[in-house]
Amino acid sequence: xxxxxxxxxxxxxxxxxxxxxxxxxxxxxxxxxxxxxxxxxxxxxxxxxxxxxxxxxxxxxxxxxxxxxxxxxxxxxxxxxxxxxxxxxxxxxxxxxxxxxxxxxxxxxxxxxxxxxxxxxxxxxxxxxxxxxxx
Amino acid sequence: xxxxxxxxxxxxxxxxxxxxxxxxxxxxxxxxxxxxxxxxxxxxxxxxxxxxxxxxxxxxxxxxxxxxxxxxxxxxxxxxxxxxxxxxxxxxxxxxxxxxxxxxxxxxxxxxxxxxxxxxxxxxxxxxxxxxxxx
Numbered sequence: 001x002x003x004x005x006x007x008x009x010x011x012x013x014x015x016x017x018x019x020x021x022x023x024x025x026x027x028x029x030x031x032x033x034x035x036x037x038x039x040x041x042x043x044x045x046x047x048x049x050x051x052x053x054x055x056x057x058x059x060x061x062x063x064x065x066x067x068x069x070x071x072x073x074x075x076x077x078x079x080x081x082x083x084x085x086x087x088x089x090x091x092x093x094x095x096x097x098x099x100x101x102x103x104x105x106x107x108x109x110x111x112x113x114x115x116x117x118x119x120x121x122x123x124x125x126x127x128x129x130x131x132x133x134x135x
Numbered sequence: 136x137x138x139x140x141x142x143x144x145x146x147x148x149x150x151x152x153x154x155x156x157x158x159x160x161x162x163x164x165x166x167x168x169x170x171x172x173x174x175x176x177x178x179x180x181x182x183x184x185x186x187x188x189x190x191x192x193x194x195x196x197x198x199x200x201x202x203x204x205x206x207x208x209x210x211x212x213x214x215x216x217x218x219x220x221x222x223x224x225x226x227x228x229x230x231x232x233x234x235x236x237x238x239x240x241x242x243x244x245x246x247x248x249x250x251x252x253x254x255x256x257x258x259x260x261x262x263x264x265x266x267x268x269x270x
Contacts, residue, residue, distance in 0.1 A: 004165055006186025007142060010216055012261055020259050027233035028218075028226075030139055050218065051141025052187050077260030078213045081145055083163075083185065091163075098162035124155050125212030126147055 002090030008082040008131045009047075009054040013071050017046050020057045024048055030055060040110065043067055080117070080127035088114045088132035095122075107132070137225030143217040143266045144182075144189040148206050152181050155192045159183055165190060175245065178202055215252070215262035223249045223267035230257075242267070 014020040017035070024030050025048065033047045033054075042065040046057040058079060060068035070079055085091045088107050095102065101119035108115050112135040118128040149155040152170070159165050160183065168182045168189075177200040181192040193214060195203035205214055220226045223242050230237065236254035243250050247270040253263040 001164060004163055004185055007145065007188050010142065010145060012259065014259050022233075023235065023258050027230050027235050028139055029136060029229070050139055053142050075260055077255070078216060081213060094164070095162050098157075100158065100162050120212070123158055124147065124149050125210055 002087040008084040082129035137222040143219040217264035
């Protein structure tokens with residue numbers, strides 16, 4: 001049976017990464033590891049490791065993404081919760097068997113990871129992401 | 136300087152714990168550790184450890200709490216993000232010095248922990264909780 005290993009990250013949508021870092025880094029003391037442009041998500045992402053997990057600050061780089069819509073509607077905040085699994089294909093099969101709706105039939109393959117989102121209708125309103133680290 | 140150690144938990148507001156466990160426990164395989172009534176929060180909480188953190192499913196037990204309002208308005212979802220700190224008094228002083236607004240002047244003392252919330256206006260829309268484990 002596929003297993004959840006840990007929280008990989010909590011994604012927080014922000015309108016301005018520098019402004020957000022004033023809270024997360026300067027006040028809370030969680031250090032920025034690196035910034036990355038993620039064109040597939042139409043976003044710039046700031047990675048801030050904390051314990052075995054990360055806070056990811058996600059800034060939309062286009063107006064037509066889900067993240068941009070979230071920012072426009074809510075002014076930012078917690079967007080999704082990502083769990084690391086040992087076997088994403090196994091977990092997807094297990095979820096489908098339980099009637100859970102996934103946002104895609106196949107995991108998206110990115111450098112270092114495979115990922116899939118679960119539909120918030122199946123989770124009680126939480127956008128849940130699953131990662132399998134492949135590097 | 137006070138330090139954030141890890142994500143202690145992500146709190147998810149639910150209308151029905153048993154229904155929520157069908158997703159989190161039965162489908163995702165994250166095992167329920169225990170259920171607890173938390174009268175100070177007017178809530179029942181299900182604790183599901185995952186890695187060094189927990190998912191906490193929070194069901195309001197009264198209609199007049201912030202959590203009940205959140206459930207009524209949004210139908211559930213991610214409510215707050217809790218970080219464990221080594222020194223909550225030190226962290227509170229550090230945050231105040233940076234102009235961050237806390238929801239109370241003193242930490243609330245509960246069995247096994249001290250806790251305080253940070254105002255979402257100071258975090259870019261995330262309700263952040265800080266814990267110092269005292270047991």
